[in-house]
Amino acid sequence: MRHAPVAPVHAALYYADVIGSPLQPRCTPTLQVTLRRRGAVVALESSVLAQGLLPPHNREAAERMLAAVRAAGALPAVTAIARGVPVLDLEGEDLERFLRRDGVRKVSARDLALAMAQGADGATTVAGTLALCALGGLEVFATGGIGGVHRDAPFDESADLVELARTPAIVVCAGAKSILDLPATLERLETLGVPVVGYGTDELPGFFSRSTGLRLSARVDAPGELAAVWRAHRALGRPGALLVVQPPPASDAVPVDVVETATQAALRAATAAGVRGAAVTPFLLAEIQQRTDGRSVRANLALLEANAHLAGQVAVALAALDTQDTLAAPSSA
Numbered sequence: 001m002r003h004a005p006v007a008p009v010h011a012a013l014y015y016a017d018v019i020g021s022p023l024q025p026r027c028t029p030t031l032q033v034t035l036r037r038r039g040a041v042v043a044l045e046s047s048v049l050a051q052g053l054l055p056p057h058n059r060e061a062a063e064r065m066l067a068a069v070r071a072a073g074a075l076p077a078v079t080a081i082a083r084g085v086p087v088l089d090l091e092g093e094d095l096e097r098f099l100r101r102d103g104v105r106k107v108s109a110r111d112l113a114l115a116m117a118q119g120a121d122g123a124t125t126v127a128g129t130l131a132l133c134a135l136g137g138l139e140v141f142a143t144g145g146i147g148g149v150h151r152d153a154p155f156d157e158s159a160d161l162v163e164l165a166r167t168p169a170i171v172v173c174a175g176a177k178s179i180l181d182l183p184a185t186l187e188r189l190e191t192l193g194v195p196v197v198g199y200g201t202d203e204l205p206g207f208f209s210r211s212t213g214l215r216l217s218a219r220v221d222a223p224g225e226l227a228a229v230w231r232a233h234r235a236l237g238r239p240g241a242l243l244v245v246q247p248p249p250a251s252d253a254v255p256v257d258v259v260e261t262a263t264q265a266a267l268r269a270a271t272a273a274g275v276r277g278a279a280v281t282p283f284l285l286a287e288i289q290q291r292t293d294g295r296s297v298r299a300n301l302a303l304l305e306a307n308a309h310l311a312g313q314v315a316v317a318l319a320a321l322d323t324q325d326t327l328a329a330p331s332s333a
Contacts, residue, residue: 023135025079025135028091031075040319042142043141043169044141044308047124050098051104051123062095062099065308069312071309078090078091080121080122081107084117086135088138098123107122107128109128109131112131133169138169140311144174144303145174145178147160148182158180165194167240169242170230170311170314172311174207174248178207182204196245199245199310200247201216205245209247210256226314227314231321246310253299261291270287
């Protein structure tokens with residue numbers, strides 16, 4: 001199907017008053033003030049809404065994530081490219097368009113400039129969201145599962161991993177998506193120097209499942225601990241993200257053997273259908289949903305909400321640390 005051409009957007013929309021200054025993503029006045037004051041803000045990706053969960057589940061996911069961040073005392077910031085403009089405040093009609101999946105592209109970090117220049121709608125992946133977090137000064141980001149190394153194709157690796165290695169942010173997730181090669185993904189994160197910290201767990205979660213048997217080298221059990229680890233990470237000048245993994249809520253998690261059986265069947269279906277590239281992940285997740293009688297969707301919604309809430313708590317803890325540092329700083333008078 002051919003898409004109607006979109007009008008290019010003038011570059012002046014992307015820049016601040018000084019020519020050549022860093023790009024400033026659009027955000028609401030409230031969000032702008034909160035960021036300036038180093039208040040508690042949590043970035044949320046938009047790809048899970050436009051390419052991940054199908055309607056009406058994507059709307060429920062948006063509502064639950066936004067509410068969870070606010071319940072923790074933080075401000076949510078949904079990232080996207082909206083008609084060519086980088087935004088941290090996808091809401092209103094823009095959000096409705098994404099929830100309808102109305103011609104919305106899946107946008108990784110490498111795709112941002114093209115979507116901007118072509119005036120397109122782009123839903124940001126983990127990598128794309130991290131890039132906008134860096135531009136907007138957001139330190140905390142909640143998602144479902146990161147990308148990683150694909151099964152039976154070690155050369156096929158998500159851009160999320162490299163972006164995690166070079167972009168500073170706390171990323172709260174339920175591990176890597178279960179359709180991936182989880183041991184290889186964990187090894188790549190180690191090679192890339194990305195610290196992986198279990199929140200309330202000693203092993204890597206399996207996205208839909210709580211257990212994988214893959215042991216982690218670090219664990220924390222309180223949001224304040226995560227904030228302290230992050231401040232130490234940044235004080236050392238480390239360039240990349242802190243990956244925080246927590247299991248999905250026990251009441252909604254799917255047993256690992258059920259997930260693995262459904263995943264193997266979904267992989268065979270994808271091969272038979274000739275599905276490749278960026279279409280693989282949404283295809284497999286839809287197949288797993290059918291093969292688990294919807295249990296995977298319930299787990300997905302629950303973990304998105306739980307991760308958003310934890311991220312909100314961490315953002316609040318970080319803001320409290322900043323306030324303490326400001327009060328403790330010697331007066332210049």
